[in-house]
Amino acid sequence: MDDKEIEAIKLHVAGATVRHTPPFDDLKSFKNDFELSRDFLDKWVIPFFMNIGHFSGHLDTKWIDSLKRIKCEITPEIIEQNLGDFNWRTRQTGAYFSALTNQTQFIDIIGTHLLKSEVSYAGGAYCEVFASFNLPKCIDYLNLYLDYYLTKPDLWFDQKDAMEAIMYLDKINSTNNIDRHRSNWIQFIKNKPNWPEEITTDNLEKRLQVIETVKKYAC
Template sequence: MNNKEIEAIKLHIAGATIRHTPPFDDLKPFNNNFELEKDFIDRWIIPYYLNIGNTNTEWINKLTTIKHEITTDIIQTNLGDFNWRSRQTGAFFAAITNQTQFIDSIGTHLLKSEVAFAGKVYCKVFASFNLPKCVDYLNLYLDYYLTKHDLWFEQRDAMEAILYLDKLNATNHFEKHFSLWTEFIKNKPNWEVEIKTDNLEKQLKIIETVKTHM
C-alpha cells in the first residue's frame, strides 16, 4: 500500500468521506500540529462522542461531574484535531461550559465541512449559544449548502437550529431558506419536508442543565 492510499484511508476514518471544495478558502480552520496521545483520546473523546445526543439522567450526571475539569486547552485540542469524533466533542464541551470564544473555530469547521457527522453538533451548539454570530454562520451554511443537492450533509440540522432560534428571537431566517430547502430534498425521498425542533430542544435542555449546574 502506497502513501497516497494510506492517507486516503486516514481521511476516511477521520470522517472526510466526501471531498468537496466550498468557497470558504479565506477561512482558516485551527488545526493541531501534533497527533493526539492515546491517554487524551481515552479521557476526553471516547467516553463522550457517541453519547452527545443522549438525554438520560446518567448522561447528565456524568457531564455535571466532569464539567469543571474541561479547560479551554481541552476544547481547543479537540477542535483542532482532524477527526469528527474529537471535533464534535470539543464543540459540545464548549457549549456545556459556555465557552463562546470558540464560535469562530466552530463556525469555520461548519462552513468548510471537512469531516462528516460533526456538523450536527456544531448546529446544536450554535442554537445553544444563541448569539448573532451563530445565526450568521448558520445562514451562511444554508445559503451555500442548500444549493448543493449532491452534498447530503447537515442541512436539516442547520434548518432545525435556525427555526429554533427564530422562535426565540422573533426573527424570520427560516422562511428565507425554505424554498431552497424544498428544492434540496427533491432528490432525497427519505428526507421529510417538515422541519421540527422537538428533539433539538430536548438536547438543548441537557446542555442548559449542565451549563447552569454549579
C-alpha cells in the same frame, strides 16, 4: 499500499468521506500541529462522542451526570485540542464541551469548521452548539451554511440540522430567518425521499435541555 492510499484511509476514518471544494478557501481551519495522546482520547473523547447529538426519547440522567462530573475539569485548552484535531469525534466533542461551559470564544473556530465541512458527522453538533449559544454570530454562520449548502443537492451533509437550529432560534428570538431558506430547502430535498419537508425542533429542544442542565451546574 503506497503513502497516497494510506493517507486516503486516514482521511476516511477521520470523517473526510466526501471530497468537495466549498467557496470558503479564505477561511483557515484551526488544526493542531501534534497528535493527541491516547490518555487524552481515553478521557476527553471516547466516553462522550457517541452520545452527542442523540436523544432516546427521555432525558438520560446517567449521561447528564457523566457530563456534570467532568464539567469542572473542562479547560479552554481541552476544548481547543479537541477542535484542532482532524477527526469528527474530537471536533464534535470539543464543540459540545464549549457549549457545556459556555465558552463562546470558540464560535469562529466552530463556524469555520461548519462552513468548510471537512469531516462528516460533526456538523450536527456544531448546529446544536450554535443553537445553545444563541448569539448573532452563530446565526450568521448558520445562514451562510444554508445559503451555500442548500444549493448543493448532491451533498447530503448537515442541512437539516442547520434548518432546525435556525427554526429554533427564530422561535426563541421572534425572528424569521427560516423564510430565507424555505424555497431552497424544498429544492434540496427533491432527491431525498426520506428527508421530511417539515422542519421541527422537538428533538433539538430536548437535546438542548441536556446542555442547559449541565451548563447551570455550578462547579
